[in-house]
Every structure is written in C-alpha cells, then in structure tokens.
Amino acid sequence: TITIEGFTSLVKMSRSLYKYILIDIPSGFSDISATSCELSDKTIITTMVNGGYEVQHMKRALEIFKAWDHYQERLDLLFTRVNPFTEEQKNKLSEQMGYPVKYIIPNEYLLVSEAADNGRMAVTRDPDSQFSKAVENLADSIIAGA
The missing domain is CATH 3.40.50.300 (P-loop containing nucleotide triphosphate hydrolases)
Structure with a gap:
C-alpha cells in the first residue's frame, strides 16, 4: 500500500539518520524493488x-x-x-x-x-x-x- 513517492521519501529520510540502510526485497522485480535498487549506493x-x-x-x-x-x-x-x-x-x-x-x-x-x-x-x-x-x-x- 506504500507509494513509490512515500517509499523514496522514507529511504531519503533514513539516509539522513543512519549510516547503513538494509532493504531486503523479494525475488523478482516490482516498482518498490526496482526503486530500492535505484536509490542504493x-x-x-x-x-x-x-x-x-x-x-x-x-x-x-x-x-x-x-x-x-x-x-x-x-x-x-x-x-x-x-x-x-x-x-x-x-x-x-x-x-x-x-x-x-x-x-x-x-x-x-x-x-x-x-x-x-x-x-x-x-x-x-x-x-x-x-x-x-x-x-x-x-x-x-x-x-x-x-
């Protein structure tokens, strides 16, 4: 139920608070998993x-x-x-x-x-x-x- 925009905001906010963010995504590609990978270092x-x-x-x-x-x-x-x-x-x-x-x-x-x-x-x-x-x-x- 989370939107891509909401997820992106959450990741960006988390980056300002934490040195490492681990996002465990399911197998296969979805909008959320693709966005997770694109946002990652x-x-x-x-x-x-x-x-x-x-x-x-x-x-x-x-x-x-x-x-x-x-x-x-x-x-x-x-x-x-x-x-x-x-x-x-x-x-x-x-x-x-x-x-x-x-x-x-x-x-x-x-x-x-x-x-x-x-x-x-x-x-x-x-x-x-x-x-x-x-x-x-x-x-x-x-x-x-x-």
Missing part, C-alpha cells in the same frame, strides 16, 4: 545455489542492472549454499556469470534450519562455523565499503 544480488537455473536467473538480473551508470561499482553478486565452499568454486561461478562473484556463503542448511527452528541466529548458535565466518566477512566487507 550498493546493491547485492543474491541467489541460492540449488542445482537449477540460478546462474541463468542471475545473468538475466545482471543484464537489467547493466543499464546503470557505473554498475560495476554499485553491483555485487552473492551466491549462498555454495558447495564446495572454496575460492575455486567462487571463481567458477564468476566465470559462469561473466562478472565477478564477490561473496559466497557455504551450504550450512542444517545449522541454519536448526537455528531458525529454535528462534536463534545461526551465527550465534555456532560462531566458529564456516557459515558464521562467511557472514561475518560479508558484514565486515560491507561496513568497510569494499
């Missing part, structure tokens, strides 16, 4: 590796974002549930995309599911897991402006 396109068409869907989304000026500085790619969780696999995804994949998160389905089932966050349930460390590295990178 950094957009991270995220998909889960699930043995299907994720790379193809990500490529289509990437083509849409290439219309932006300086899209290379504004757009990062993130794949979750990556197995094996290696730099080689990250490079393979980058090669498939024809665009650098900046972040990967390992497949820790059981950890994440158990944490969610118990109303906890996976990063606090097992802070030494690969998943928790990858999420921490992602957060640190965003904070650093990398």
Whole structure:
C-alpha cells in the first residue's frame, strides 16, 4: 500500500539518520524493488545455489542492472549454499556469470534450519562455523565499503 513517492521519501529520510540502510526485497522485480535498487549506493544480488537455473536467473538480473551508470561499482553478486565452499568454486561461478562473484556463503542448511527452528541466529548458535565466518566477512566487507 506504500507509494513509490512515500517509499523514496522514507529511504531519503533514513539516509539522513543512519549510516547503513538494509532493504531486503523479494525475488523478482516490482516498482518498490526496482526503486530500492535505484536509490542504493550498493546493491547485492543474491541467489541460492540449488542445482537449477540460478546462474541463468542471475545473468538475466545482471543484464537489467547493466543499464546503470557505473554498475560495476554499485553491483555485487552473492551466491549462498555454495558447495564446495572454496575460492575455486567462487571463481567458477564468476566465470559462469561473466562478472565477478564477490561473496559466497557455504551450504550450512542444517545449522541454519536448526537455528531458525529454535528462534536463534545461526551465527550465534555456532560462531566458529564456516557459515558464521562467511557472514561475518560479508558484514565486515560491507561496513568497510569494499
């Protein structure tokens, strides 16, 4: 029920109050999700590796974002549930995309599911897991402006 104008005003007002604004948008494109991305300084396109068409869907989304000026500085790619969780696999995804994949998160389905089932966050349930460390590295990178 929010208008684009109202949403835009909310984001601009929030920028004056906060250093970071995280807008989690649903998959697919709507007026609100497109406006969110257009207003952002950094957009991270995220998909889960699930043995299907994720790379193809990500490529289509990437083509849409290439219309932006300086899209290379504004757009990062993130794949979750990556197995094996290696730099080689990250490079393979980058090669498939024809665009650098900046972040990967390992497949820790059981950890994440158990944490969610118990109303906890996976990063606090097992802070030494690969998943928790990858999420921490992602957060640190965003904070650093990398």
